[in-house]
Amino acid sequence: MTAAALRVAMLAVLLALVIRPHWFEPVFAPLAPAGGPVIYDRASLLSLSLNHLGLVLAASVTATLVAVGLAVLVTRPAGAAFRPLARSVANMGQTFPPVAVLALAVPSLGFGSGPTLVALFLYGLLPILENAITGLTNLPRATMEAARGIGLSRGQRLMRVEIPLALPVILTGIRLSVVIALGTATIGSTVAARTLGEVIIAGLLTSNTALVLQGGLIVGLFAVLIHDAMLQIETRLLRGGRI
Amino acid sequence: MRVPWHRAFSAPGVLFAGLGFAALLAPFMTIAANRIVAGDGIRAWDMAPDYATWPGLAAVLVGLLLGLPERLALVRLGGAVQGLCGLVLLLSIGGPALLEGAGTNARVSPALGFWCLLGIFLLLVADALVRMAPGPPARAGLLALAVGALAAVLGSGVLSDLSVLQEYASRREAFLAAAWRHLGLAFGSLALAAVIGFPLGILCHRAANLRAATLPVLSFLQTIPSLAMFGLMIPVLSWVGRTVPGAEAAGIAGIGFAPAFLALVLYALLPIVGNTVAGLAATPPAAREAARGMGMTPGQRLWRVELPLGLPVILTGLRIVLVQNIGLAVIAGLIGGGGFGTFVFQGLNQTATDLILLGALPTVALALTAALFMDILVDLTRPAQEARHD
Secondary structure, eight states, rough: OOHHHHHHHHHHHHHHHHHHHHGHHHGGGGGSSSTTTOOSSSSSSHHHHHHHHHHHHHHHHHHHHHHHHHHHHTSGGGGGGHHHHHHHHHHHHHTOOOOHHHHHHHHHHHSSSSHHHHHHHHHHHHHHHHHHHHHHHOOHHHHHHHHTTTOOHHHIIIIIIIIHHHHHHHHHHHHHHHHHHHHHHHGGGTTTTTHHEEEEEEHHHHTTTHHHHHHHHHHHHHHHHHHHHHHHHHHHHTTTOOO | OOOOOGBOOOOHHHHHHHHHHHHHSSOOOEEEESSSSSOOOEEEEEESTTTTTTHHHHHHHHHHHHHHHOOHHHHHHHHHHHHHHHHHHHHHHHHHHHHHHSSTTOOEEEEEEHHHHHHHHHHHHHHHHHHOOOHHHHHHHHHHHHHHHHHHHHHHOOOOOOHHHHHHHHHHHHHHHHHHHHHHHHHOOOOHHHHHHHHHHHHHHHHHHHHHHHHHHHHHHHSSSSSHHHHHHHHHHHHHHHHHHTTTTTTTOSSHHHHHHHHHHHHHHHHHHHHHHHHHSSSSHHHHHHHHHTTTTTHHHHIIIIHHHHHHHHHHHHHHHHHHHHHHGGGGGGOOOOSTHHHHHHHHHHTTTHHHHHHHHHHHHHHHHHHHHHHHHHHHOOOHOOOOOO
16 A cells, blocks of 8 residues: 555646756755756756657667567577577676767767667666576476477467466566666666766756756656556566466 | 587587678778778778788688687687687787778777677687586686786787777876776775675575565665766765764765665675675575584574575675676766776767777776676585586
């Protein structure tokens, strides 16, 4: 009950911060330097939020499709030779710091949303790939035997048995990936992507704590609420008895 | 026994050989008039006259071909190492040759072809090592060799013509200061988080209601994007600096080291506490019963049974934190906290690619080394029968 109330309250604050930022003027005013803006006014917070979420959504959807596709490929007999390699790439690749991936994308792709999208995609791929490989390799042997026994073809086994069984682990990977993407997209504004990080960076550059706090709150609330929503979906799916 | 011909080849080896030959056709180095403008790409064999690049090219080509035999993982490893040597040789010959008569401000850097081949050979090394499955001591030796070889190549000066190393040469002291600061942020915050996190984890293991209250809060903190977290620390710490007596004198202020350090500590708590709880809870019930039957006190059970058995899981938590901290410490560069991030963000502001690389490459190398080192440590603490189950 209290958790639900907290969620609603956080969502309400978030929406108000994004859609009606001027309501918070009295709250942030003491933190702004004399003469500096109290509320970020160089772009609408709503458009920055939509842009931010759009980047994350685009990158995460592509990363999910590619990662699950690759995981399916390396867990088939034909691609089995690549499985150890895919595993170590997924494992070691995640040690690359997101900021470094972002910064390294700039020399080849220039500034803007392009390098951010590529960095988000590449970096988001790895947790999903790792989890999908784990999920698709650790299937209960008895179930797989039964699926083969009732005459399901390879394709049917994949779609009706393997993927549904691996789904919880894959979803966990997607959740991790989305949370990382939300954070990395924030840093994307240092390479001139139009995301909510812009507000924080503007605050840092002009020593305007009001803006830093504002941007930080919005990004933080988005991340926490999205993470929570995805966690809810996972537990529903698990509890739903379909799996 | 005869092996069918298509089974004799390693599938990743074939793929990498194909990609490697393609990458050789891409520009291997670029030469630019100064450090800001974009350069012209030059292919490996056009970099120097009089066949000077041939030994390096041969080493790369043969290295790619040695990656092919499926059964001979050691040959594949050797081939990949030889290929890496070939890449260094090509850079060391191409650099001076391209700079000759190109003007005092001219800069040479590795280009797409080099980076692709580097990635390919590193993946070949990884693939061969996975097949050979060396134990922790052998891996530690290999890691030390790799770090030593990298230090030797960088220290010998054969690559000093490269643009990124010229950036280094012109700010050697700033680089060393940034390196120390980066390490201080990453390891210092790890130490403080461990001092807080281990006792907290042990308490959480004992008391279910504390656990239920603590872990969600920590995972909530972990979810907050890094830039927001670093930013949110600023008002908090500038308030502390202003109001708590003596805090300002101790260097606690809104920007700089303190907010970055605190943000890293907060991020580090979840993996440490969470893995301590998981590690302690993973003690097999039989072992716990036996300890109780022997009349051990709860304290003795903790120190002699639960902690040793949970050590691999706890160390895995430390690995996560260390790698994460090394990466996140880059953000400190944005709030005046120093570290390699300073160069990254300076480079982004000046669109000076080499300055970005000067900050990003050491960070990546440091994170990779830390991950490999901690993996070895985790495997060493794992009971023998479990160690090879992957």
